Amino acid sequence: xxxxxxxxxxxxxxxxxxxxxxxxxxxxxxxxxxxxxxxxxxxxxxxxxxxxxxxxxxxxxxxxxxxxxxxxxxxxxxxxxxxxxxxxxxxxxxxxxxxxxxxxxxxxxxxxxxxxxxxxxxxxxxxxxxxxxxxxxxxxxxxxxxxxxxxxxxxxxxxxxxxxxxxxxxxx
Amino acid sequence: xxxxxxxxxxxxxxxxxxxxxxxxxxxxxxxxxxxxxxxxxxxxxxxxxxxxxxxxxxxxxxxxxxxxxxxxxxxxxxxxxxxxxxxxxxxxxxxxxxxxxxxxxxxxxxxxxxxxxxxxxxxxxxxxxxxxxxxxxxxxxxxxxxxxxxxxxxxxxxxxxxxxxxxxxxxx
Numbered sequence: 001x002x003x004x005x006x007x008x009x010x011x012x013x014x015x016x017x018x019x020x021x022x023x024x025x026x027x028x029x030x031x032x033x034x035x036x037x038x039x040x041x042x043x044x045x046x047x048x049x050x051x052x053x054x055x056x057x058x059x060x061x062x063x064x065x066x067x068x069x070x071x072x073x074x075x076x077x078x079x080x081x082x083x084x085x086x087x088x089x090x091x092x093x094x095x096x097x098x099x100x101x102x103x104x105x106x107x108x109x110x111x112x113x114x115x116x117x118x119x120x121x122x123x124x125x126x127x128x129x130x131x132x133x134x135x136x137x138x139x140x141x142x143x144x145x146x147x148x149x150x151x152x153x154x155x156x157x158x159x160x161x162x163x164x165x166x167x168x169x170x171x172x
Numbered sequence: 173x174x175x176x177x178x179x180x181x182x183x184x185x186x187x188x189x190x191x192x193x194x195x196x197x198x199x200x201x202x203x204x205x206x207x208x209x210x211x212x213x214x215x216x217x218x219x220x221x222x223x224x225x226x227x228x229x230x231x232x233x234x235x236x237x238x239x240x241x242x243x244x245x246x247x248x249x250x251x252x253x254x255x256x257x258x259x260x261x262x263x264x265x266x267x268x269x270x271x272x273x274x275x276x277x278x279x280x281x282x283x284x285x286x287x288x289x290x291x292x293x294x295x296x297x298x299x300x301x302x303x304x305x306x307x308x309x310x311x312x313x314x315x316x317x318x319x320x321x322x323x324x325x326x327x328x329x330x331x332x333x334x335x336x337x338x339x340x341x342x343x344x
Binding site (some may be wrong): 109 | 185208245251252254255278281284287289297298299300301302303306308
Protein backbone atom coordinates (compact mmCIF):
# COMPACT_ATOMS: atom_id res chain seq x y z
CA UNK A 1 0.00 0.00 0.00
CA UNK A 2 3.04 2.30 -0.22
CA UNK A 3 3.06 4.70 2.71
CA UNK A 4 0.52 3.50 5.24
CA UNK A 5 -1.17 5.49 8.01
CA UNK A 6 -0.67 3.40 11.14
CA UNK A 7 -2.47 4.02 14.43
CA UNK A 8 -0.73 2.91 17.63
CA UNK A 9 -3.05 2.55 20.63
CA UNK A 10 -1.27 3.17 23.91
CA UNK A 11 -1.71 3.86 27.60
CA UNK A 12 0.56 3.75 30.65
CA UNK A 13 2.62 0.67 31.53
CA UNK A 14 3.03 -0.47 27.93
CA UNK A 15 5.90 -2.89 27.29
CA UNK A 16 8.45 -0.31 26.19
CA UNK A 17 10.16 -2.17 23.37
CA UNK A 18 6.87 -3.45 21.95
CA UNK A 19 6.09 0.17 21.12
CA UNK A 20 9.56 1.50 20.24
CA UNK A 21 10.84 -1.35 18.04
CA UNK A 22 7.85 -1.65 15.68
CA UNK A 23 7.42 2.16 15.61
CA UNK A 24 11.04 2.62 14.56
CA UNK A 25 10.79 -0.09 11.90
CA UNK A 26 7.51 1.27 10.51
CA UNK A 27 8.94 4.80 10.29
CA UNK A 28 12.11 3.56 8.60
CA UNK A 29 9.93 1.79 6.05
CA UNK A 30 8.30 5.13 5.24
CA UNK A 31 4.99 4.71 7.04
CA UNK A 32 3.28 7.45 9.05
CA UNK A 33 2.42 6.84 12.72
CA UNK A 34 -0.26 8.37 14.94
CA UNK A 35 -0.41 7.68 18.67
CA UNK A 36 -3.99 7.34 19.82
CA UNK A 37 -5.20 6.99 23.40
CA UNK A 38 -7.54 8.13 26.13
CA UNK A 39 -6.62 11.83 26.02
CA UNK A 40 -4.82 14.03 23.50
CA UNK A 41 -1.57 15.46 24.88
CA UNK A 42 -1.30 12.93 27.69
CA UNK A 43 2.19 11.55 28.34
CA UNK A 44 2.13 7.76 28.64
CA UNK A 45 5.04 5.81 30.09
CA UNK A 46 6.39 2.34 29.54
CA UNK A 47 6.40 -0.07 32.47
CA UNK A 48 10.20 -0.27 32.39
CA UNK A 49 10.54 3.53 32.35
CA UNK A 50 12.58 3.24 29.14
CA UNK A 51 10.11 4.91 26.81
CA UNK A 52 7.41 7.53 26.93
CA UNK A 53 5.17 9.01 24.31
CA UNK A 54 2.61 11.77 23.88
CA UNK A 55 -0.88 10.80 22.75
CA UNK A 56 -1.56 12.70 19.52
CA UNK A 57 -5.25 11.95 19.04
CA UNK A 58 -7.98 11.07 21.51
CA UNK A 59 -9.96 7.90 20.88
CA UNK A 60 -13.10 10.03 21.07
CA UNK A 61 -12.04 11.87 17.92
CA UNK A 62 -10.52 9.25 15.64
CA UNK A 63 -12.29 7.05 13.15
CA UNK A 64 -11.23 3.78 11.57
CA UNK A 65 -11.36 5.43 8.12
CA UNK A 66 -8.31 7.57 8.89
CA UNK A 67 -5.93 4.63 9.22
CA UNK A 68 -4.66 1.68 7.20
CA UNK A 69 -3.44 -0.45 10.12
CA UNK A 70 -3.46 -0.67 13.93
CA UNK A 71 -0.60 -1.62 16.25
CA UNK A 72 -1.45 -2.72 19.81
CA UNK A 73 1.69 -2.94 21.98
CA UNK A 74 1.55 -5.16 25.07
CA UNK A 75 2.53 -4.77 28.71
CA UNK A 76 -0.29 -3.50 30.92
CA UNK A 77 -1.49 -0.85 28.46
CA UNK A 78 -4.14 -3.19 26.92
CA UNK A 79 -5.53 -4.00 30.39
CA UNK A 80 -5.90 -0.30 31.12
CA UNK A 81 -7.42 0.52 27.74
CA UNK A 82 -10.00 -2.23 27.81
CA UNK A 83 -11.62 -0.71 30.89
CA UNK A 84 -12.79 2.08 28.52
CA UNK A 85 -15.70 1.42 26.15
CA UNK A 86 -14.42 3.77 23.44
CA UNK A 87 -11.09 1.90 23.23
CA UNK A 88 -12.90 -1.42 22.99
CA UNK A 89 -15.28 -0.09 20.32
CA UNK A 90 -12.46 1.34 18.22
CA UNK A 91 -10.52 -1.92 18.33
CA UNK A 92 -13.67 -3.88 17.47
CA UNK A 93 -14.51 -1.64 14.50
CA UNK A 94 -10.92 -1.68 13.29
CA UNK A 95 -10.61 -5.45 13.45
CA UNK A 96 -13.97 -5.98 11.77
CA UNK A 97 -12.98 -3.55 8.98
CA UNK A 98 -10.49 -6.15 7.74
CA UNK A 99 -7.52 -3.75 7.91
CA UNK A 100 -4.31 -5.14 9.44
CA UNK A 101 -4.16 -5.39 13.25
CA UNK A 102 -0.73 -6.05 14.80
CA UNK A 103 -1.10 -7.58 18.29
CA UNK A 104 1.74 -8.56 20.62
CA UNK A 105 2.03 -9.92 24.17
CA UNK A 106 -1.01 -8.75 26.23
CA UNK A 107 -2.62 -7.01 23.23
CA UNK A 108 -5.18 -9.83 22.72
CA UNK A 109 -6.82 -8.67 25.98
CA UNK A 110 -8.27 -5.76 24.01
CA UNK A 111 -9.37 -8.12 21.22
CA UNK A 112 -11.03 -10.40 23.79
CA UNK A 113 -13.09 -7.60 25.34
CA UNK A 114 -13.95 -6.47 21.79
CA UNK A 115 -15.09 -10.06 21.12
CA UNK A 116 -13.41 -10.27 17.70
CA UNK A 117 -11.22 -13.38 17.89
CA UNK A 118 -13.74 -16.23 17.88
CA UNK A 119 -12.36 -19.01 15.64
CA UNK A 120 -9.35 -16.85 14.73
CA UNK A 121 -5.78 -18.19 14.97
CA UNK A 122 -3.78 -16.01 17.32
CA UNK A 123 -0.89 -16.06 19.76
CA UNK A 124 -0.12 -13.97 22.85
CA UNK A 125 1.74 -13.80 26.15
CA UNK A 126 1.71 -17.01 28.17
CA UNK A 127 -0.21 -15.55 31.13
CA UNK A 128 -3.27 -14.91 28.93
CA UNK A 129 -3.36 -18.22 27.02
CA UNK A 130 -6.40 -19.43 28.96
CA UNK A 131 -8.24 -16.16 28.29
CA UNK A 132 -7.48 -16.45 24.56
CA UNK A 133 -8.82 -20.02 24.47
CA UNK A 134 -11.87 -19.13 26.57
CA UNK A 135 -12.63 -16.34 24.09
CA UNK A 136 -13.11 -18.98 21.40
CA UNK A 137 -9.86 -18.31 19.54
CA UNK A 138 -7.39 -20.93 18.37
CA UNK A 139 -4.20 -20.31 20.35
CA UNK A 140 -1.00 -21.07 18.44
CA UNK A 141 2.38 -21.22 20.20
CA UNK A 142 4.60 -19.61 17.53
CA UNK A 143 6.76 -16.50 17.22
CA UNK A 144 4.31 -15.01 14.79
CA UNK A 145 0.84 -16.05 13.67
CA UNK A 146 -0.88 -14.53 10.65
CA UNK A 147 -4.62 -15.15 10.19
CA UNK A 148 -6.17 -12.82 7.64
CA UNK A 149 -5.73 -9.27 8.91
CA UNK A 150 -4.50 -10.41 12.34
CA UNK A 151 -0.73 -10.56 12.91
CA UNK A 152 0.23 -11.65 16.45
CA UNK A 153 3.30 -12.50 18.52
CA UNK A 154 3.96 -13.72 22.06
CA UNK A 155 6.56 -11.44 23.69
CA UNK A 156 9.50 -9.07 23.07
CA UNK A 157 11.69 -11.99 21.94
CA UNK A 158 9.39 -12.40 18.94
CA UNK A 159 9.77 -8.78 17.79
CA UNK A 160 11.98 -9.46 14.72
CA UNK A 161 9.45 -11.96 13.32
CA UNK A 162 6.53 -9.74 14.36
CA UNK A 163 7.97 -6.70 12.58
CA UNK A 164 8.85 -8.71 9.45
CA UNK A 165 5.33 -10.15 9.19
CA UNK A 166 3.72 -6.77 9.91
CA UNK A 167 5.74 -4.98 7.22
CA UNK A 168 4.88 -7.75 4.80
CA UNK A 169 1.17 -7.40 5.60
CA UNK A 170 1.39 -3.63 4.98
CA UNK A 171 2.74 -4.35 1.50
CA UNK A 172 0.03 -6.82 0.51
CA UNK B 173 -12.02 -21.00 63.43
CA UNK B 174 -10.27 -18.83 66.07
CA UNK B 175 -6.78 -17.92 64.87
CA UNK B 176 -6.48 -18.83 61.22
CA UNK B 177 -3.33 -19.43 59.17
CA UNK B 178 -3.75 -17.25 56.09
CA UNK B 179 -1.53 -17.50 53.01
CA UNK B 180 -1.13 -14.35 50.88
CA UNK B 181 0.11 -15.02 47.34
CA UNK B 182 2.06 -12.10 45.94
CA UNK B 183 4.44 -10.97 43.21
CA UNK B 184 5.63 -7.60 41.88
CA UNK B 185 3.19 -4.87 40.83
CA UNK B 186 0.47 -5.92 43.29
CA UNK B 187 -2.15 -3.25 44.05
CA UNK B 188 -0.54 -1.93 47.22
CA UNK B 189 -3.61 -1.35 49.38
CA UNK B 190 -5.20 -4.67 48.36
CA UNK B 191 -2.35 -6.33 50.23
CA UNK B 192 -1.81 -3.89 53.09
CA UNK B 193 -5.43 -3.24 54.12
CA UNK B 194 -6.60 -6.88 54.38
CA UNK B 195 -3.26 -7.94 55.91
CA UNK B 196 -3.57 -5.30 58.64
CA UNK B 197 -7.19 -6.23 59.35
CA UNK B 198 -6.44 -9.97 59.48
CA UNK B 199 -3.52 -9.41 61.87
CA UNK B 200 -5.60 -7.16 64.12
CA UNK B 201 -8.23 -9.90 64.28
CA UNK B 202 -5.55 -12.27 65.61
CA UNK B 203 -4.87 -14.31 62.47
CA UNK B 204 -1.41 -15.39 61.33
CA UNK B 205 -0.17 -14.41 57.86
CA UNK B 206 2.39 -16.07 55.57
CA UNK B 207 3.53 -14.43 52.34
CA UNK B 208 4.01 -17.02 49.63
CA UNK B 209 5.46 -16.44 46.16
CA UNK B 210 7.88 -17.51 43.49
CA UNK B 211 11.03 -17.37 45.62
CA UNK B 212 11.68 -17.27 49.37
CA UNK B 213 13.38 -14.05 50.46
CA UNK B 214 12.44 -12.14 47.32
CA UNK B 215 11.31 -8.55 47.86
CA UNK B 216 8.12 -7.81 45.93
CA UNK B 217 6.90 -4.28 45.33
CA UNK B 218 3.48 -2.75 44.86
CA UNK B 219 2.75 -1.01 41.58
CA UNK B 220 2.30 2.33 43.33
CA UNK B 221 5.61 1.97 45.20
CA UNK B 222 3.71 2.39 48.48
CA UNK B 223 4.25 -1.09 49.83
CA UNK B 224 6.78 -3.87 49.62
CA UNK B 225 7.00 -7.27 51.22
CA UNK B 226 9.39 -10.18 51.58
CA UNK B 227 8.23 -13.58 50.37
CA UNK B 228 8.42 -15.93 53.37
CA UNK B 229 7.77 -19.25 51.67
CA UNK B 230 8.33 -20.43 48.12
CA UNK B 231 5.36 -21.91 46.28
CA UNK B 232 7.53 -24.95 45.59
CA UNK B 233 7.61 -25.72 49.31
CA UNK B 234 4.15 -24.95 50.61
CA UNK B 235 1.13 -27.21 50.71
CA UNK B 236 -2.55 -26.42 50.99
CA UNK B 237 -2.70 -28.35 54.30
CA UNK B 238 -0.65 -25.69 56.07
CA UNK B 239 -3.23 -22.94 55.64
CA UNK B 240 -6.85 -22.22 56.48
CA UNK B 241 -7.44 -19.48 53.88
CA UNK B 242 -5.84 -17.79 50.87
CA UNK B 243 -5.78 -14.06 50.00
CA UNK B 244 -5.04 -13.05 46.40
CA UNK B 245 -4.41 -9.29 46.12
CA UNK B 246 -4.90 -7.69 42.70
CA UNK B 247 -2.92 -5.28 40.55
CA UNK B 248 -0.59 -7.00 38.10
CA UNK B 249 0.67 -9.60 40.57
CA UNK B 250 -1.95 -12.20 39.48
CA UNK B 251 -0.95 -11.76 35.82
CA UNK B 252 2.69 -12.40 36.71
CA UNK B 253 1.91 -15.37 38.95
CA UNK B 254 -0.32 -17.14 36.47
CA UNK B 255 2.57 -17.48 34.04
CA UNK B 256 3.99 -20.04 36.52
CA UNK B 257 2.48 -23.52 36.68
CA UNK B 258 3.19 -23.98 40.38
CA UNK B 259 1.26 -20.83 41.29
CA UNK B 260 -1.68 -21.96 39.17
CA UNK B 261 -1.60 -25.47 40.69
CA UNK B 262 -1.50 -24.15 44.24
CA UNK B 263 -4.45 -21.83 43.63
CA UNK B 264 -6.38 -24.65 41.93
CA UNK B 265 -5.74 -27.08 44.81
CA UNK B 266 -6.57 -24.45 47.39
CA UNK B 267 -9.85 -23.46 45.76
CA UNK B 268 -10.88 -27.07 45.25
CA UNK B 269 -10.11 -27.85 48.92
CA UNK B 270 -13.14 -25.76 49.88
CA UNK B 271 -11.13 -23.48 52.19
CA UNK B 272 -11.83 -19.73 51.92
CA UNK B 273 -10.27 -17.89 48.97
CA UNK B 274 -10.35 -14.07 49.10
CA UNK B 275 -10.04 -12.60 45.60
CA UNK B 276 -10.01 -8.89 44.69
CA UNK B 277 -9.57 -6.82 41.51
CA UNK B 278 -7.37 -8.79 39.02
CA UNK B 279 -7.14 -11.84 41.33
CA UNK B 280 -9.70 -13.84 39.28
CA UNK B 281 -7.05 -14.04 36.53
CA UNK B 282 -5.33 -16.69 38.64
CA UNK B 283 -8.63 -18.48 39.22
CA UNK B 284 -9.34 -18.42 35.47
CA UNK B 285 -6.02 -20.03 34.55
CA UNK B 286 -6.62 -22.55 37.36
CA UNK B 287 -10.03 -23.23 35.78
CA UNK B 288 -11.93 -23.22 39.07
CA UNK B 289 -14.71 -20.67 38.59
CA UNK B 290 -17.06 -22.42 36.17
CA UNK B 291 -20.64 -21.71 37.29
CA UNK B 292 -19.37 -19.84 40.37
CA UNK B 293 -20.65 -16.36 41.26
CA UNK B 294 -17.76 -13.94 41.37
CA UNK B 295 -16.84 -10.30 40.83
CA UNK B 296 -13.60 -8.62 39.75
CA UNK B 297 -12.02 -5.56 38.15
CA UNK B 298 -13.91 -4.14 35.19
CA UNK B 299 -11.12 -4.78 32.66
CA UNK B 300 -11.41 -8.56 33.20
CA UNK B 301 -15.20 -8.90 33.16
CA UNK B 302 -15.15 -10.52 29.70
CA UNK B 303 -12.47 -12.99 30.81
CA UNK B 304 -14.52 -13.91 33.88
CA UNK B 305 -17.63 -14.53 31.76
CA UNK B 306 -15.67 -16.45 29.11
CA UNK B 307 -14.32 -18.70 31.88
CA UNK B 308 -17.87 -19.85 32.55
CA UNK B 309 -18.36 -17.92 35.78
CA UNK B 310 -21.38 -15.81 36.68
CA UNK B 311 -20.12 -12.24 36.94
CA UNK B 312 -21.88 -10.14 39.58
CA UNK B 313 -21.39 -6.34 39.75
CA UNK B 314 -21.38 -5.84 43.54
CA UNK B 315 -18.91 -4.60 46.16
CA UNK B 316 -18.57 -8.11 47.53
CA UNK B 317 -19.80 -11.47 46.31
CA UNK B 318 -19.76 -14.60 48.48
CA UNK B 319 -20.28 -17.97 46.79
CA UNK B 320 -19.34 -20.85 49.06
CA UNK B 321 -15.63 -20.53 49.84
CA UNK B 322 -15.11 -17.72 47.29
CA UNK B 323 -15.21 -14.13 48.55
CA UNK B 324 -14.57 -11.53 45.83
CA UNK B 325 -14.56 -7.77 45.31
CA UNK B 326 -14.01 -5.41 42.37
CA UNK B 327 -11.41 -2.79 43.35
CA UNK B 328 -9.81 -0.88 46.25
CA UNK B 329 -13.04 1.05 46.85
CA UNK B 330 -14.66 -2.23 47.89
CA UNK B 331 -12.02 -3.03 50.54
CA UNK B 332 -14.20 -2.31 53.63
CA UNK B 333 -16.90 -4.74 52.41
CA UNK B 334 -14.26 -7.23 51.22
CA UNK B 335 -12.52 -7.26 54.59
CA UNK B 336 -15.81 -7.54 56.53
CA UNK B 337 -16.97 -10.51 54.43
CA UNK B 338 -13.55 -12.18 54.62
CA UNK B 339 -13.36 -11.89 58.41
CA UNK B 340 -16.91 -13.27 58.65
CA UNK B 341 -15.99 -16.21 56.44
CA UNK B 342 -12.97 -16.95 58.68
CA UNK B 343 -15.29 -17.19 61.67
CA UNK B 344 -17.79 -19.58 60.06
